[in-house]
Amino acid sequence: MSLMDMSVSASLFILAVVCFRFLLLHKVPKTTFIILWGVALLRLLVPIPVQSPFSVYTAVNELGRMFTVQESLPLEQSPPISNGQTITMPFMTEFMIEPVVPPEPASSLSPWVLIWLIGCTLCALSFIIPHLRYRNRYSCSLPMNNEFIREWQKSNPLRRKVHIRQSDAIWTPLTYGVWHPVVLLPKYIHHTDTEQLEFILAHEYTHIKRFDTLKKWLLAACLCIHWFNPVVWVMYILANRDIELSCDETVVRTFGEKKKPAYAMALVRMEEKKSGLSGLASHFAKNPIEERIVSIMKTKKITISTMLLAMAIVAGTVTVFATSARDRTEAAPEVERPAAEAVPALYQGESTTELMPIDLSFNQSDVPELMDRLRASEYKAVYTDNEMALRITQDNSIWIRKNNGAAWKKYDTDRVDATDFADWLLRNDPIPGYSMKELQRRLADGAEVNHIALGDGKEMYVIIDGSGVQIELVQREKTASVLVDGLRMMITSESHPYRISEQLLQSFYDLLVSSNILTKTQAEQDYSERIQFLKDNDDIFTLTS
Numbered sequence: 001m002s003l004m005d006m007s008v009s010a011s012l013f014i015l016a017v018v019c020f021r022f023l024l025l026h027k028v029p030k031t032t033f034i035i036l037w038g039v040a041l042l043r044l045l046v047p048i049p050v051q052s053p054f055s056v057y058t059a060v061n062e063l064g065r066m067f068t069v070q071e072s073l074p075l076e077q078s079p080p081i082s083n084g085q086t087i088t089m090p091f092m093t094e095f096m097i098e099p100v101v102p103p104e105p106a107s108s109l110s111p112w113v114l115i116w117l118i119g120c121t122l123c124a125l126s127f128i129i130p131h132l133r134y135r136n137r138y139s140c141s142l143p144m145n146n147e148f149i150r151e152w153q154k155s156n157p158l159r160r161k162v163h164i165r166q167s168d169a170i171w172t173p174l175t176y177g178v179w180h181p182v183v184l185l186p187k188y189i190h191h192t193d194t195e196q197l198e199f200i201l202a203h204e205y206t207h208i209k210r211f212d213t214l215k216k217w218l219l220a221a222c223l224c225i226h227w228f229n230p231v232v233w234v235m236y237i238l239a240n241r242d243i244e245l246s247c248d249e250t251v252v253r254t255f256g257e258k259k260k261p262a263y264a265m266a267l268v269r270m271e272e273k274k275s276g277l278s279g280l281a282s283h284f285a286k287n288p289i290e291e292r293i294v295s296i297m298k299t300k301k302i303t304i305s306t307m308l309l310a311m312a313i314v315a316g317t318v319t320v321f322a323t324s325a326r327d328r329t330e331a332a333p334e335v336e337r338p339a340a341e342a343v344p345a346l347y348q349g350e351s352t353t354e355l356m357p358i359d360l361s362f363n364q365s366d367v368p369e370l371m372d373r374l375r376a377s378e379y380k381a382v383y384t385d386n387e388m389a390l391r392i393t394q395d396n397s398i399w400i401r402k403n404n405g406a407a408w409k410k411y412d413t414d415r416v417d418a419t420d421f422a423d424w425l426l427r428n429d430p431i432p433g434y435s436m437k438e439l440q441r442r443l444a445d446g447a448e449v450n451h452i453a454l455g456d457g458k459e460m461y462v463i464i465d466g467s468g469v470q471i472e473l474v475q476r477e478k479t480a481s482v483l484v485d486g487l488r489m490m491i492t493s494e495s496h497p498y499r500i501s502e503q504l505l506q507s508f509y510d511l512l513v514s515s516n517i518l519t520k521t522q523a524e525q526d527y528s529e530r531i532q533f534l535k536d537n538d539d540i541f542t543l544t545s
Contacts, residue, residue, distance in 0.1 A: 002047075003116075003225070010043035011231040012056070013321040018234060020313055021242075026298040030246035032310040037219075037239040039322050044222045044232065052323035060325070116228065123224040138176065138184055141167035146191045152201055162208060164201075172270050175204045178214045186270075199266045202254055206247045215243060245295050252299045264293045325395055362489040370518070370526060374484055377517045380469040381462075384508045385481035385492075388454070391515060392462065392469055392485075398452060413450035413462070418443045421461065425472070442467060482508040491534075501544050502531060 017036045025033075052058065144166045153162070160181060168187040175183050183204045189196065207213065219236050226232040248267075252260055271289045374382070383390040388402045399408040422443040426436065443449070447465035454460060458479070461472040468486020480500055481492040491500055509523040518526065534543055 006044055006047055007226045007229045007232070009049075009057070009324065010040055010226075010322075011229060013043055013317070014040050014231050014235045016317050016321045018238065020317065021238065024309075024313065025245075026295060028306055028310040028313065029302055030242055030249045030295075032313060033239075033242045034246050035314055036317060037235065037242065038215075039318050040235055040239075041218055041222055043322055044226055045218075049324035050322070051325065052319055054319050055323040055325055056320050057323075057325035119227045120224050123227045127220045127224070135176065137169045138165075138167060138182070140169070141165040141184055144185060144191070148191055148194055148197065152198070156201070156205055158205065158208060160208070162205070173200045173204060175207045176213060178211065178217070181208045181213070183208075195262065196266050196269075199251065199255075199263050202251045203247050206250045207243075210247075212243050212247070216240065241291065244292060248292055248296050249299050252296055257299070260296055260299065264296050267292055267296075361491075367484070367489045367526075369522075370484060370489060370512075371486075373517050373522075374486070375468075377515060379515055379517065380464075381471055381483065381485035382508075382511055382515055382517065383471060383481065383483035384504070384511050385479050386504065387479070389507075389511050390460075390483075391511075392471075396450075396462075396464055396469070398450075398462070400454075411452055413452045416449040416451045416461065418447055418449050421449045439463070439470070480504055484512075500534065505530060 017033065017040065020036075021033055142165060144164045149164055153164070160179065163180070163182045164185065165182055166185045166187050166189075170184060170186050173183065173185050173189070175181055183201065185200065189200070191197065219239055223232055223236045248263075251263060255263065267289060374380070378394055379391050380394055380396070381390075381392040388400055389404075390398065390400050391408070392398050398411045398413060400411055401408045422440055425443075426440065442463065442465050445465065447463050450462045450464065452460045452462070457475060459474040461474070463470045463472065470487050471483055471485050473481070473483075473492065479492070481490075482505060483490050483492075491505070493500060506527060509518065509527045512518040513520055513523050531543070
């Protein structure tokens with residue numbers, strides 16, 4: 001997933017959390033929202049999507065496919081014209097609407113990347129510089145070591161050693177440091193005010209036990225990375241508030257409901273000044289005092305019903321909004337599903353070496369612009385021959401249009417064991433157009449292999465992983481075809497001498513235009529370059545008109 005994909009997909013989850021927070025802030029334990037903000041952090045920082053059939057994105061994709069199927073009305077087209085051994089395919093461009101031009105591939109550092117780096121750096125400095133400046137001030141504080149403090153620490157032990165110090169440079173208690181935490185108290189707080197000290201220490205120790213300072217660092221890091229997303233700024237503000245509200249709730253439950261008024265008055269007396277405190281320390285009164293006092297006074301005992309409600313909110317919100325669309329979806333009821341062979345040829349025990357096509361392959365260095373534009377489109381692979389056109393979408397669905405028709409139909413696939421396929425491929429595949437070693441590594445690392453039977457002995461194996469998609473063809477008759485997938489462009493010949501129709505190549509570029517991968521101008525230029533390349537290498541291929 002790209003940074004923008006992560007940011008956009010997490011935004012919907014954050015907005016859902018904000019809505020639940022507005023409706024249920026005082027009805028469920030505050031830890032509920034701490035967990036949800038943690039999931040939002042994972043979505044923003046970890047580029048590994050978790051797929052779910054219950055995801056909102058799955059529903060959107062399904063609705064999109066239903067809409068596409070309903071709108072795929074047949075267009076009137078000219079039939080193929082037979083001319084000896086060559087099948088002439090009519091141009092498809094006459095039926096196409098001018099597509100949106102994909103972004104130009106970057107030859108150097110993109111200006112958008114440069115802008116992001118500048119924004120990220122400035123945002124990080126806005127956190128780090130004040131934090132270092134105040135840490136320098138904090139170092140001048142004095143240890144607070146009296147009988148009450150010593151007794152309180154003995155009765156509330158922690159695995160990490162906690163230092164309690166006092167400073168005249170602050171006006172509100174705070175905690176800083178993750179592995180060597182320090183509780184810093186204002187100088188005006190006297191050790192004889194034991195009730196106030198108990199409230200403060202209980203609150204700050206809760207921060208320490210929960211590693212809230214580390215959470216604040218992660219929130220700040222997330223904000224620096226996604227500084228361009230206003231929804232992440234909302235998350236940063238509300239998550240910091242909820243960290244304090246959760247600590248307040250814990251303190252109230254520790255001391256009992258009778259202490260709620262006294263604790264609320266302690267907050268009022270120590271209301272912080274809004275400016276001048278580091279965003280990477282845990283403050284006693286960091287957030288708006290009104291929200292905290294209301295939350296304290298509305299704190300109630302946790303019941304089974306509130307626990308069930310909290311679990312349902314977390315489970316439902318994460319499942320629906322924090323997961324990605326599943327890779328493979330069932331075909332829509334309206335889509336005609338072709339009959340597939342029960343068992344892929346891979347498992348039929350026959351040697352299929354002679355069934356593999358003979359091809360001329362161009363790798364990414366040969367067709368860099370075409371590869372970049374394919375990745376920028378909604379497709380992972382595009383294929384065409386004299387009988388059909390095929391497109392594999394970004395969610396790995398396979399759509400086929402036969403006999404130059406206008407309607408696209410979704411095909412189901414069979415899952416093939418990657419280890420068995422790797423062994424079979426090593427023995428039988430003579431295609432030199434890609435690195436066999438690299439493909440074997442992809443299969444060993446868990447690449448998914450799907451099989452689709454197309455009829456008349458033609459089969460297709462689709463290898464899918466994080467690097468992209470790669471298509472392997474098996475066909476009894478070496479039909480001329482052209483494809484572009486995540487790793488290469490391949491032109492397949494029928495027989496020896498190797499022939500390729502200019503018209504077939506033109507139909508392929510028309511398919512790229514109709515799929516919004518190339519504009520007409522770009523397709524004409526790339527087509528001309530490819531034709532010229534084939535003419536210059538006529539000892540390999542013979543072009544037919």
